[in-house]
Amino acid sequence: MQNKIYDICVVGSGAGAGPVIYELSKAGYQVLVLEKGPWYRTKDFAKDEMVATRRSVYTPNLKDEPQVIEDLNEEGKWEAKSTFETGRDFWNGNCIGGSSNFMSGYFSRLKPVDFKLLSTYGPMEGANIADWPISYDDLEPYYTKVEQIVGISGKVVPHKFLEPRSTPDFPYPPLQENIVSQWIDQAADKLNIQTIPLPRAILSQKKADRNACYYSNFCGSYGCASDAKGSARVALIHDALRTGNCTIIPNAKVFHLETDGNYRLKQAWYYDVNGQEQVVKAKIFVVAAQAIETSRLLLMSKNKEFPQGLANNHGQVGKNLLFSAGGVGGGDFYYSQLSPDIAKELAKPGVFVNRTIQEFYELKNPDTGQPMKGGTVDFLFEHANPVSKAIREKWDDDGDLRTGIKLKKHLYRYFTNVRKLKFEIFVDWLPTDNCFVTLSEKVKDKWGDPVAKIRVGYHPHDLKVAEIIAEKSKQVLVEMGAHNIYAGISGAPPNNLQAGGCRFGHNPDSSVLNAQCRAHEVPNLYITDGSFMPTGGSVTYTWTIYANSFRVADIIKKELNK
């Protein structure tokens, strides 16, 4: 293997890597995939909360692989803490297929305006907003490709911010819905708010050897037992392996990308499962290790040509890291206040809510009266994870720990009489100078390498937008007759929605990648996870990451064809 020169070496195997692996293998190129996590097969995926959330199975043990998070303390100073100390980390699914195995699959396209945020709404003090070097039209064919190949179910409904489409509807019909979806529609309609069906990367019908969703009631955080969920593993990598052109090495942690003295990559170094250093050669390298770890790998790959890290002679790697801003809210419905038949319908497990509101995608700025970018609201039920549900109820409204008979009575009421409807708000996490990845000077992982240090500052405008949308969303729940309605908006970044760090653009002084997602400074290095995004839009990222990876795959095919 050390002597073989692969056409392409891909670091990572999640949503950013899958389309490249799939397309290049199918085109007849020799593809090598290095994945730091193991290979979990579909038969490994049970609905087992112990494995899914209670222990470090799909994510690394924080003692072995900590990160450092730098946050503002109470005195307003940046304070760095190891995730081993806090238990709070940015790891997601570390395995073949990456976190796409464990996503909920809420899929929305970006809107045309998301590609030109700066030119549409203008600059904002303290934010490094930039237009994308490509337009929505450039990505549209690939959004459609994802619908068809990965498999997206849903129904297209005309609305104010419906993005232009080259096909009339989704290839798979919507998934089954709970009665609460009708209640949301009715309540929103009274408020003159349009709700639309939320597309999902979950098959509602069989697709080749992938079975349709069987409504297990345990979707997000869990691997799919029917392969209905459109993970990179089952939707793309399985087909890549069928070509005979794809080689995957699991449990292979890449720690250095080495150049040839002429600014081109020649080989990747990795630790194998036994901790031994190994090296592989390729003509082209693609890094898609999720945004934080992608920046970390480049920063670790220092040499004479790149003393600040690979592709970082302009000092841009790790800058302008993005998360998804917003927050969550919700309200309670009591079965005891409903007729037995209706209560039974509401309690029905498995079927989805699948409602979203996108008409807040542009708002009026209350301070200036001018239009400003808004966001999206997705409705969903509280996750059915029982241990996690119980843990959330440990403290009462006064912050006191519930114990004894009081605790038992509360748990019983909560589990048997309440269904919690939640909403999640997604707004742009504006890029700032206070959100970036560097290498920790002190903390190292189990291999002795410096871990990622992540500063997680946010722009106050993010909260302002989310607060406006939260108030509107709460009104829907009020109209529905929900109890205990709440919303929580904060600048705390969600761990599973990462982008930026190696943004693409035309200017090497302000971007790492060119419009083709190829490094300005390294002609045979492409980055295809969410790192490329200069701004993140106001929806979840995965569909866009998949689509862009398909786009870059076409670019790489042309490059290899030369």
Add this chain to the structure above:
Amino acid sequence: MKTKPNRRTFLKGLGATWLMAQMPVWQSCNEVSPAPVLNEQQLLILKQSLHILFPPYKQTPLIEDLNTVQHILFYLSDPNIDPDEQKFVIDGINWLNETAQENQQKNFTALDKNSQQKIISQIKQENWGEAWLSKLLTLTFESLLLDPLYHVNIDETGWKWLHHHPGLPRPKHHNKYPLILNRKKENIIITQLDQL
């Protein structure tokens, strides 16, 4: 709301190292019978604390129905868990007893139920005490609601009580914790789908 301490706060600067000398040697996790990580007195303090946190009440599950103590012993002997987290559970048992000795001049196990309840209420006001009780509750909830495959929630007692319906497929021996972690040790190169 009280500040929720981070998970390692109480392990630093709070000694009790003498207590470690009372502990038997740590042994690796055995899925059939857990290693003896607590001495008899510690075990009794743990059981009596759990009875106060999650007491018998009408037809609700008892910690014995859930095998809660055994579950905690498995947790304490699991080599994949942060040893400091495990030590905190044991330290908390000892600190509870120290509190009883300081306030009642008796071991916790020698107190009547009301006095034990008072001591528990007292430590709840301390940051370490609240964190320790919270940890015990988390482990109790696991024993209440995880799959009976883990030798907890015996006969689905917890699920039946809270009307919980598990998702399918349920875990089996090959994909349960910690055996599933063996995937992280596989030394393989995959070139065909058939290899799966």
